[in-house]
Amino acid sequence: MQATPANAAGLRVDEKLERMKLFGLSSPALLLVLIILVIPVGWLFFVSFLGGDGQFSLENYQRMVARKSYMRIFRTTFEVSVITTGLCILIGYPLAYFLSQVPPRIANLCMITVLLPFWTSLLVRTYAWLVLLQKQGLINDWAIGLGLWDEPIKMVHNMTGTLIGMVHIMLPFLILPVYGSMKAIDRDYVKAAANLGASPRRAFWDVFFPLTMPGLFAGTLMVFILCLGFFVTPAVLGGGKVIMVSMKIVSNIELFVSWGAASALGVVLLGLTFAILWVASRFLKLDQIAGGGH
Known part of the structure; x- marks a missing residue:
């Protein structure tokens, strides 16, 4: 009608x-x-195109291209982000798998330990690692007392300390989406694979693992992007020897009072983040990236 x-x-x-x-x-x-x-963000873009005389200029972007120090800073930032993300995957995926296989009561108790760092200030956690890892710290004292090594090992104010602190802070951001993705998998799929003759290892890699990819991809993307703009942990545990983009932005403002140079770095970092998100959206739907669903 x-x-x-x-x-x-x-x-x-x-x-x-x-x-x-x-x-x-x-x-x-x-x-x-x-x-x-x-x-x-609009103000950030506007200031990035202002030169030292307050006029429109590309000198802030030209400086990044001309000076090799900026390229080293971006390389260090991506190197730290990639290694941190890789270590989080190696540690977080098996832990998430363990949590998904144990009884719910045990899983809930273990999940508290995963969420516990969120209840503590980021700065407090970073300085706690500084106390543990320094030459006169607890780890060196215990290791020397147990005879594992004879002299204190330098584990802070270098790349090692920075990675340890960042992995500890970023690990929950990978575990949570992976764990949620694993819990959403119907266990009958794995049982069906076993009934068809698949070994436990093959059932895991051919059935279970592909179904966890959206959650793993979401967690990986989240950790990597957060690492790109990280400041506190590299500044404290890196000791000025591991310089990332965020630290250079702060130094441009505090030491040189150059808002234009700092804004240009922020714009480039923001553009790289959007580019990574765009590339990720080509391989996975945005709702899957955000929720880690299937």
Whole structure:
């Protein structure tokens, strides 16, 4: 039965009213996003194109291309991010698999230990590692007392200390989406593979592991992007010897009072982040990246 012209016009009016109501309900959130995200990012772009004389200039970007120190900083940032992400995968995936296989009560107790770092300040956790890893720290004292080595080993103010601290802080961001993805898998799939003659190892790699890829991909992407902008842990545990982009941004502002140079670094880092997200979206849907679903 076809609608009359009067009914069609009424439906269009109702549709417009519904859209206006939805816009009115979402306008506070849109205004908040505009204030805390769009305007600051726009200001960042604007300042990055201002030279030392306050005029429009590309000198901040030209400086990054001309000076090799900037290339070393970006290389260090990506090196630390890649290694940290890889170590989180090697440690976090087996741990998430263990949590998904044990009884729920034990899994919940173990999950508390995974979530416990979120209840402690990031700065406190970083300085705790500094106390543990320094030459007169607990780890060196215990190892020397047990005869594992004779002299204190330098484990802070270098790449080693930075990676240890960052892996500890980033590990929950990988475990949680992987664990959620594993718990959503129907165990009957693995049982069916076993009934068809697959060994436990083959059932894991051919059935279980591919189904966990969305969660693993989401956690990997989250950890890597967070590492790109990390500041506190490399600054404290790196001791000025592991310089990342975020640390260079701070030094440009605090030491040289160069907001343009700092903004240009921020714009480049933001552009790289968006590029990584765009490449990731080519391989996986955004809702899977955000939720780690299947």
